[in-house]
Amino acid sequence: MGSCSRLIFAAFSLWLAVVATAEDPYLFFEWNVTYGTISPLGTPQQGILINGDFPGPEINCTSNNNIVVNIFNNLDEPFLLTWAGIQNRKNSWQDGTPGTMCPIPPGQNYTYKFQVKDQIGSYIYFPTTSLHRASGGMGMLKVHSRELIPVPFDKPTADVAILLGDWYNKDHKTLKRILDSGRSIGKPDGIQINGNSGRIGDPGEPLISMVPNKTYRLRVCNVGMRLSVNFRVQGHTMKLVEMEGSHTVQNTYDSMDIHVGQCMSVLVTANREPKDYYFVASTRFFKQTLTSVAAIRYSTGKGFASPDLPPPPPENNNAVPWSISQFRSFRWNLTASAARPNPQGSYHYGKINITRTIKLANSRQVIDRKLRYAINGVSHMDPETPLKLAEYYGMADRVFQYDLVKDEPPQDVKVVVAPSVKNGTFRNFVEIIFENQENTVQTWHLDGYSFFAVAIEEGKWGPEKRSNYNLEDAVSRHTVQVYPNSWAAVMLTLDNAGMWNLRSDMRERAYLGQQLYLSIVSPEHSLRDEYNLPPTQVLCGIVKGKPNLALYT
Structure with missing residues (x-):
């Protein structure tokens, strides 16, 4: 890192620190993005590291904190998070997608500044440029509740981040060449858990060491490229308490499906015989079952984990009904406080009239x-000029055409x-229907929103299906x-003015066009509704x- 860049960042940090005396607290981070050798499946390959680590550093913050992350791109390619x-x-402007921002050029840096506002829960950061996500550059962002806001469960003994998902032994450059040649990248090679893939009898370092009779929070996120995963803890049940920023009704599960891009928090209590157990992750809705394990160790334990792993959910004809049933069991905790003191259920979304229905088919x-x-x-393609910048400068007609995607799939x-x-x-209440006529999970x-996931069903959607919606306590989340x-x-x-990316979280599909941007413009063009272009953009x-x-004024 150059001394000039360090001085600029130091001055910027000092200025923000002075401003922050009248604002919510600021947290400052300095990240170096580099290549490095990693071996998630035991095969050495080139990975993308942040400050030398994969997964990257955790951000631990509190709702309303201001986050300032100065990123130095030491790769040989443009980069965005x-x-x-x-x-x-x-x-x-700080969303970190090619449609809203210019990538950070090689050898240069960029400082993100954003506020987590009224949010709590478990989130991830990852690269959106090229296929960088296939090589790393990702980590977890934890947003904790302020002290004055009660959490609907006792404070756990420890709070553990688990980033898991399918993995390819080919690096991102190789995978990109495959896609650019017109082919699919095919099936993954395995499942990684926090950068490792354990095997029965040799699971490597323990994922967590537990003290008997204590309770632990496991924040689990699927950061893979394409496959859904089921996770379970050998010999233990899991209590779901949070999902993508919402406290949930605290149901207990033996195993849980987690789809690409999703995060959830479960509580696990160390109430079994003190010895080793396995945290198990295996693929779902895939012809070949890929499985990885990680050790969970009791601090006073003696004995290895049993090789008899807990069974996965049913596949084939029973897979979808089982998973839909689990989805329907996820409920918003209407008595829990949100990031503000008001209860989560104080927003009665089911009583608002729908002004527009958008039906999207992949x-x-x-x-x-x-x-x-x-x-x-x-099929979306990223132009050289970010879409949001073209719109802001009144040059949209030279870069893109609005509304190529209609509200109904074409014949x-x-x-x-x-x-x-x-x-x-702006401020319309809309219904979005995602219809999947393919034989894979989507x-x-x-970005920029949480929505209420009110229904998932087999077959095709029609207006009569609204009678099956959950209009009381569907979970507010950002993936479905x-x-x-x-x-x-x-x-x-x-109600969030700006330009926001709606995308498939399967990176191959997004890279090859399964995404779009929603332009939400406030008619008042006011700073009350949207910020101006940052001076450092x-x-x-x-x-x-x-x-x-x-x-905007």
Whole structure:
């Protein structure tokens, strides 16, 4: 890192520290992004490290904290991080997607600044450029409740981050070349758990050491590329307490499905015979079951974990019904406090009239002998100029066309490859239907928002299906899974002005077009609704060299 960059960051930090005397607390981080050798499945390969680590550093913060992360890109490629699930109210400039920001060039740095606002829970950060996510560069962001806001469970003895998911032994550059050549990257090679893949009898270092009769919080996130995972703890039950920023009704489970991009917190109590046990992760909805284990060790224990692993959920014809049943058991805890003192259930979403229904269907198609994925017949591609910057400078018509994606899937199966931006009306209450006619599980994520996942069912959606919606206590979250030949419905208010990425959380599918951007513009163009372009923002494409305009007052 250059001395000039350090001085600039120090001055910036000092300025923010002075400003912060009248604001919520600031937390400062300095991260170096580099290549390094990692072996998640036992095979050495080039990985992406943050401060020398994979997974990267945890961010531990409290609701309303201001987060300042100075990132030095020491890779040989442009790089961006997104903060998945952090709503960045009025501030899509810091969202970390190619549609909103210019990537950090090699050898340069960029300082993210955002506020976690009224959020608690478990979130992840990861790269959105290229296929960098396949090589690492990811970690967990924990947002804790302020002391004055009660949490609906006793403070656990320890709070453990677990990042798991499918993994490829090929590095991101190799996988990118495969996709750019028109082929699929195929099936993963295994499952990693916090950067390791344990085997029965040789699980490596313990994931956690537990004191008998104490309770531990496990925050589990699926950071894989494409596969759903089921996790379970040998000999123990798990109590679900939080999911993607919402406290849940505290049901107990023997095993839990977690889909790509999702996070959840479970409590596990050390109330069994003191010895070793296995934390088990195995793939779901996949022809070949991939399994990895990690040791959970009692501090006073003697004895190895049993090789008899707890069984996974049913597959084949019973897989979808079992998983839908588990989804329906997830309920918002209406008596728990939110990040503010008011209860979570004080927002009665089921009593708001729907002003617009958007039905989105994913598809897969070969175009000019190359594989592409699409939404309603449009396969997104990132232009040289970030979409949000083009819109802000009044140059959108030179970069993209609004509303190529219609509110209904077209009858014509022909796919168009183009930048995809869909208009949304500020503060409208909308219903989004995700319809999946393929034979694989899909996971969808919307930046900048949490939505109410009100229903998932097999078959096709129709208006009559609204009678099956959960309009009382659906969990407020930012991802939703859609099972093969099924649909999912979510509801939300478009009250966060900016441009926000709606994408498949399967990285191959997003890279090849299964994503779009929602443009939510406040008609008042006021700082009350959206921030101006930050003075330090990097400009590129056709807006490079433009003056930094403060359009909102």
